[in-house]
Amino acid sequence: MTTTVNFQLPQQAPAASAVELRGVSREYGSKHATVRALNDVSLSFPTGTWTAVMGPSGSGKSTLLHCAAGLEQVSSGQVFLAGRDITFANDDQLTDMRRREVGFVFQSFNLIGSLTAEQNVALSLKLAGTRVDKSLVRTVLANVGLADRAKHKPRELSGGQQQRVAIARGMVTRPAVLFADEPTGALDTKSARVVLDLLRTMVQTQRQSIVMVTHDPAAAAAADSVVFLRDGVIVDHLARPSATVVAERLAHLEG
Amino acid sequence: MLKLSLRTFAERWQLFVGSIITVMIGVALVQSSLLILISLATYEPPASIPMLQQIELANAYEGGIALLGVTTGFSVFLTAFIVSSTFAFTVSQRRQDLALLRLVGGSRGNVRRLLLSEAAVLGSIGTALGIPFGLLTMELQTNLLISLQLVPEGFTPDFQFWIVAVAIGVGVGIAIAGVYVAARRASKVRPLEALRESGDVRKVMSPGRWIAGLFCLFAALAMTILSALLPSVGAMAVGINAALVASIAMAALSPVVVPLVARIFGFLFRGGLIGTLAQANLRDGVRRSAATAAPLLVLVAMLLAQWGSSETISDGAAEQARRDTRGDLVVSTQGAAVPAIARTSGVELVSPESQVPLTSTFNEVGEVEEPEEPEEGEAPKAPEPAEVITHKASAVATAVDPVAYQRTHVVPMAEGSLADLRGATVAVGAFDTEQTIKLGTMIEAKIGDHPVKLKVVALLPDSIGGGATMLLPRDVVPADVLAAAPTQTVVHLAGGADQGAVVDKLREQGGEVTPMAAWLAETSKKNDQQQTKISTVVMGLSGLYALIAVINAVVIGAAARRREFAAARVSGLRRSQVVRMALVESWGVTAIGLVLGALAAVTTLIGIGASTARITGSGGVTIPWLMVGLVVLGAFVVVGCTSIWTALSATRARPVTLIGARE
Ligand SMILES: Nc1ncnc2c1ncn2[C@@H]1O[C@H](COP(=O)(O)OP(=O)(O)O)[C@@H](O)[C@H]1O
Numbered sequence: 001m002t003t004t005v006n007f008q009l010p011q012q013a014p015a016a017s018a019v020e021l022r023g024v025s026r027e028y029g030s031k032h033a034t035v036r037a038l039n040d041v042s043l044s045f046p047t048g049t050w051t052a053v054m055g056p057s058g059s060g061k062s063t064l065l066h067c068a069a070g071l072e073q074v075s076s077g078q079v080f081l082a083g084r085d086i087t088f089a090n091d092d093q094l095t096d097m098r099r100r101e102v103g104f105v106f107q108s109f110n111l112i113g114s115l116t117a118e119q120n121v122a123l124s125l126k127l128a129g130t131r132v133d134k135s136l137v138r139t140v141l142a143n144v145g146l147a148d149r150a151k152h153k154p155r156e157l158s159g160g161q162q163q164r165v166a167i168a169r170g171m172v173t174r175p176a177v178l179f180a181d182e183p184t185g186a187l188d189t190k191s192a193r194v195v196l197d198l199l200r201t202m203v204q205t206q207r208q209s210i211v212m213v214t215h216d217p218a219a220a221a222a223a224d225s226v227v228f229l230r231d232g233v234i235v236d237h238l239a240r241p242s243a244t245v246v247a248e249r250l251a252h253l254e255g
Numbered sequence: 256m257l258k259l260s261l262r263t264f265a266e267r268w269q270l271f272v273g274s275i276i277t278v279m280i281g282v283a284l285v286q287s288s289l290l291i292l293i294s295l296a297t298y299e300p301p302a303s304i305p306m307l308q309q310i311e312l313a314n315a316y317e318g319g320i321a322l323l324g325v326t327t328g329f330s331v332f333l334t335a336f337i338v339s340s341t342f343a344f345t346v347s348q349r350r351q352d353l354a355l356l357r358l359v360g361g362s363r364g365n366v367r368r369l370l371l372s373e374a375a376v377l378g379s380i381g382t383a384l385g386i387p388f389g390l391l392t393m394e395l396q397t398n399l400l401i402s403l404q405l406v407p408e409g410f411t412p413d414f415q416f417w418i419v420a421v422a423i424g425v426g427v428g429i430a431i432a433g434v435y436v437a438a439r440r441a442s443k444v445r446p447l448e449a450l451r452e453s454g455d456v457r458k459v460m461s462p463g464r465w466i467a468g469l470f471c472l473f474a475a476l477a478m479t480i481l482s483a484l485l486p487s488v489g490a491m492a493v494g495i496n497a498a499l500v501a502s503i504a505m506a507a508l509s510p511v512v513v514p515l516v517a518r519i520f521g522f523l524f525r526g527g528l529i530g531t532l533a534q535a536n537l538r539d540g541v542r543r544s545a546a547t548a549a550p551l552l553v554l555v556a557m558l559l560a561q562w563g564s565s566e567t568i569s570d571g572a573a574e575q576a577r578r579d580t581r582g583d584l585v586v587s588t589q590g591a592a593v594p595a596i597a598r599t600s601g602v603e604l605v606s607p608e609s610q611v612p613l614t615s616t617f618n619e620v621g622e623v624e625e626p627e628e629p630e631e632g633e634a635p636k637a638p639e640p641a642e643v644i645t646h647k648a649s650a651v652a653t654a655v656d657p658v659a660y661q662r663t664h665v666v667p668m669a670e671g672s673l674a675d676l677r678g679a680t681v682a683v684g685a686f687d688t689e690q691t692i693k694l695g696t697m698i699e700a701k702i703g704d705h706p707v708k709l710k711v712v713a714l715l716p717d718s719i720g721g722g723a724t725m726l727l728p729r730d731v732v733p734a735d736v737l738a739a740a741p742t743q744t745v746v747h748l749a750g751g752a753d754q755g756a757v758v759d760k761l762r763e764q765g766g767e768v769t770p771m772a773a774w775l776a777e778t779s780k781k782n783d784q785q786q787t788k789i790s791t792v793v794m795g796l797s798g799l800y801a802l803i804a805v806i807n808a809v810v811i812g813a814a815a816r817r818r819e820f821a822a823a824r825v826s827g828l829r830r831s832q833v834v835r836m837a838l839v840e841s842w843g844v845t846a847i848g849l850v851l852g853a854l855a856a857v858t859t860l861i862g863i864g865a866s867t868a869r870i871t872g873s874g875g876v877t878i879p880w881l882m883v884g885l886v887v888l889g890a891f892v893v894v895g896c897t898s899i900w901t902a903l904s905a906t907r908a909r910p911v912t913l914i915g916a917r918e
Pocket residue numbers: 028029035036037055056057058059060061062063064
């Protein structure tokens with residue numbers, strides 16, 4: 001595979017990109033063996049769009065997402081998030097970013113088990129230092145179709161419902177970027193569809209920027225564009241993807 | 256934030272209830288021991304009873320004070336140890352929750368404050384329960400002391416209101432202090448850890464833990480050496496603390512040992528599925544294994560150190576008595592009967608030892624400082640007057656016939672000689688534990704109602720288990736006091752005399768007659784019993800507390816493993832196999848606790864053994880094998896049962912219900 005994709009990079013982090021990586025590498029490992037999970041990746045995720053990140057297992061998708069969200073330190077390169085250089089941000093700054101600028105949705109739903117759906121959503125607001133507006137919480141839960149489940153605890157909800165609570169929690173602070181790692185990975189087709197429609201609505205109505213890692217071509221097809229990773233390198237890019245094309249490219253990469 | 260932690264209560268109740276229980280019992284123990292101690296310390300014997308009894312009673316109380324001092328010390332130590340290790344453990348068990356809090360925007364400060372305020376709440380609840388529970392404990396402890404005849408019948412400790420402040424300080428203070436380090440560490444959790452199942456990926460042995468562990472280890476060894484060199488009184492005090500410090504060291508360093516024990520286990524159970532899994536779990540859950548082993552370790556260390564050293568000491572005392580005492584019979588009578596014993600045919604020599612009450616004052620003269628050289632043109636300075644401290648003390652002294660005494664007790668004096676024990680003189684022994692008295696010191700004493708000035712002519716050698724407090728020549732004791740004094744007379748039989756006939760004759764004259772060998776055995780048995788009583792008081796309730804902490808740690812450790820157990824079942828293990836896996840694993844932890852606890856106890860036993868050997872010139876450590884056996888058996892049974900029970904209850908739900916949802 002010799003395809004190299006070059007993205008034109010402006011010198012300044014443009015307001016048009018929600019997240020931008022410049023020459024980012026991330027290595028893991030000890031003295032004995034180092035794994036280069038990301039290898040000189042330059043990439044920008046435009047504001048108000050939904051980008052899917054695809055690739056074979058172990059290609060570095062999650063690492064890319066973690067680095068972009070400031071959850072992981074990069075070994076080299078620079079990361080801009082919501083117009084700020086977070087490459088060397090300290091913990092307080094990153095905490096602040098998590099409170100205001102980013103939201104997360106993960107494959108395992110990561111709700112706090114002891115709190116109800118409503119309380120899980122409200123916790124994000126509380127940590128962001130915003131006055132907890134009960135009606136806002138209710139509205140957001142209603143937006144994800146869970147108005148009647150506000151008082152339920154995670155274990156009383158189905159996987160799809162838990163994931164929608166997670167999305168509501170990720171969204172309630174109106175973050176600049178929503179990061180999602182395999183958000184439909186643990187869901188059946190129907191629940192997955194509901195979640196994807198929800199994300200699509202957010203992009204369309206609120207110009208929400210979304211970075212989503214997935215290995216499901218159907219999920220990727222719901223996004224505005226797809227980038228493909230292999231061995232820590234970006235090897236392909238598709239705009240307005242269709243599920244069939246995505247599946248073909250992926251099969252090609254894995255083959 | 257606190258609301259979040261209260262919410263969490265329902266989910267993690269084992270953790271919180273466990274924490275509260277440790278605080279509650281700790282507070283109760285400290286409060287109870289302290290109240291009894293204070294009541295003993297402020298006790299005045301009634302003036303209406305005879306002098307000798309007054310002094311004996313005061314001595315009994317003094318013994319009680321020393322005993323309760325040790326008991327209180329142990330309680331405080333255990334409470335600090337158990338509460339802080341339990342709290343730290345619960346925090347480490349919630350790492351993933353805390354990472355999640357960080358992921359959704361919680362700051363380090365948020366996490367720290369959450370944990371600290373939680374500790375304050377749990378500490379307060381524990382204290383609030385501990386204060387009334389402490390009153391019950393006090394009743395129990397007092398009854399124990401009375402039934403063991405360590406304090407007089409009818410002794411009732413008083414409640415003091417300031418104890419509430421102490422209890423709060425102990426309960427809330429230790430909880431917060433214990434959680435502080437753990438909270439700082441937990442607040443550094445990376446948000447990403449919320450996404451991993453791996454638990455705490457950071458090294459368990461942090462540099463701080465290494466430093467603390469090694470520091471305590473060296474401190475314990477230093478104490479061992481010190482206790483080997485100190486006189487008997489100090490040796491016990493320093494020696495017993497060596498095991499405490501060593502158990503902190505062992506607990507801190509235990510994670511290093513876990514993989515080693517895991518490997519041994521893997522070898523023992525090689526090939527078997529359960530053994531392999533248990534070995535892997537031991538290694539993977541180093542922190543959990545270490546935290547569960549910690550209370551067991553300290554329990555074992557304290558039990559073995561206390562019992563081992565008290566048996567060593569009482570054996571040493573018996574050995575010393577056997578070696579130093581010469582005679583055929585011991586006759587117990589009043590002082591007045593001594594001449595009749597001496598006149599009995601077949602008796603060659605009598606050495607009477609009469610117990611007489613004595614109150615005294617003496618002055619300790621400090622070092623005289625040399626005046627500095629006067630400077631040019633200045634008047635020479637007057638020498639500073641030496642500092643004089645006046646001591647007052649009462650004691651039961653032993654009135655002896657110095658010549659006969661030297662033939663029945665063949666032991667060289669530390670300083671001076673019993674040959675000079677004539678007239679208004681005294682030889683000082685255990686009376687002067689602080690060693691302030693020197694040869695030539697004048698002691699103003701009152702024997703009965705008769706004032707005398709006694710010159711110190713000899714210092715008795717150090718002796719295991721006390722020995723005589725002071726020796727007086729019989730002729731300084733007023734005749735009436737002497738006649739009424741309880742007296743033990745050591746008798747040498749004349750060559751060829753028939754022991755049976757002499758015994759019969761002495762019995763006819765009235766008096767309890769015991770052959771020397773039997774008398775020594777009886778004394779040694781009484782000593783043993785006394786030591787056992789003391790150990791029971793010191794370790795009884797503390798031991799129960801540590802035992803509860805052991806159970807607690809097993810419960811807390813299993814509480815967080817429901818999903819892990821469920822995953823094991825989903826991958827094909829039967830429920831009984833999961834329970835067996837947990838059992839084998841918990842026995843691995845038990846073995847770690849036992850071995851490390853025994854190692855910690857060794858520091859005490861070596862110190863006390865060396866000190867005993869030095870003083871008696873022979874012997875060494877007595878290992879209480881019965882106790883060791885009971886402890887080993889008990890530990891495996893208790894930990895095993897708890898672990899079966901917790902594993903059963905953690906696997907009660909069908910696995911699928913746990914695999915999906917986060918707990
Ligand atoms: N914390 C880590 N420590 C060591 N290696 C890691 C770590 N996280 C990821 N890796 C390695 O980096 C590579 C990329 O991992 P990841 O980004 O999780 O892949 P993906 O999400 O595409 O499946 C893999 O080879 C993985 O083993």
